Amino acid sequence: MKLFKSSAFLGAAFLMATSAIGPGFITQTTVFTQQLTTSFGFVILMSILLDIAAQMNIWRIITIAEKPAPFIANDVFKGSGYVLTVLVMFGGLAFNIGNIAGAGLGINVLTSIDSDLAHPTFGVLISMVIALIVFWVKEIGKAIDWFSKIMGLLMIVLTAWIAKKSNPPVFEAIKHSVFPDAIDARAIITLVGGTVGGYISFAGAHRLLDAGIKGTDSIKQVTNASIKGIALAGVMRILLFLAALGVVSHGVVLSAANPAASVFQSAAGSLGQFFFGLVLWAAAITSVVGAAYTSVSFLKVIHPFSLKQERVLISTFIVFSTGIFLLIGQPVRVLVAVGALNGVILPFALALMLLAANKKNYLQHYQHPRWLSVIGWLVVAVMTWLSILLFISEIPKLWR
Secondary structure, three states: OHHHHHHHHHHHHHHHHHHHOOHHHHHHHHHHHHHHHHHHHHHHHHHHHHHHHHHHHHHHHHHHHOOOHHHHHHHHOOOHHHHHHHHHHHHHHHHHHHHHHHHHHHHHHHHOOOOOOOOOHHHHHHHHHHHHHHHHOOOHHHHHHHHHHHHHHHHHHHHHHHHHHHOOOHHHHHHHHHOOOOOOHHHHHHHHHHHHOOOHHHHHHHHHHHOOOOOHHHHHHHHHHHHHHHHHHHHHHHHHHHHHHHHHHOOOOOOOOOHHHHHHHHHHHHHHHHHHHHHHHHHHHHHHHHHHHHHHHHHHHOOOHHHHOHHHHHHHHHHHHHHHHHHHOOOHHHHHHHHHHHHHHHHHHHHHHHHHHOOOOOOOOOOOOHHHHHHHHHHHHHHHHHHHHHHHHHHHHHHO
């Protein structure tokens, strides 16, 4: 039992991390590195601190309440759980279209199976089948855990090798991570939203509930697992940053169409290109798994039917995402809008969790630490402010 619990905690951490590390994660990191160079290290540091504060609160409260997030939200304000479910499902579906597209592109980089790079049909279908297999093995929980661990480690090892080959100015990066030449608020909210926004906030905590880990007995392990999840995503972010920084610092101009591919190819030639295909596919397929699993876990608040038909609903979610991409491609405007929406979902969801934690007798004999509540509300305030700024600057662009 102890070994099972240890595996579940690590699996939850990897599920959260690999859900965050998708095609958008890779592209954002590369683009911001090109724009901010060594000062992007400060953005990464700030986002990691905000991510840890958010996840420590959310994971603790969900596992101690012994309920998925939408049930807790409804207990705080009637109907808010349904609102949260709609937001998470919409965001998860929109991003899953991008994830499945990224998985198809990754396979095409590795095999050149599709002639149309913008619409990799065969690569997408192959990735869809692999994702479905993960959910239809006998023990779905263990399959998700092991798949997340293997793909997560693969991404980290390959990116670390590319980072070493690119020979980045590490000392300058460390220096400007503490004393930046420039601070970009938009980059911070993008990174936080991309790491713990939307469905990603709840991926690990809901996985722990499904593994039977709940109550006050596992507080320490739950907290450690939430930090490990952010640490894993942070390590991948830092390695990508260093890889891109090394290439950019040597005067290479990254391709506007695919900046991340430029980094891998510039650092290691054709082998780097192959590694990029592996990393992109691993990042995309694990995000497909994480988005489908977590988004469907929110349907439990709507009808008990979802408890008995989880595999069917998850499979439908994946097939539907794939079908939308094959029919109409990747709806860029929708993805941009949902990217901004993710920045709003986090403070909304976190605020509901914090209100539940401080609701009298709601968490039985558990007293949520005041310091944890304080940093949680600080994240809510900062992310709300940054979200407002982002909406003011970005949403009008969608209608031009």
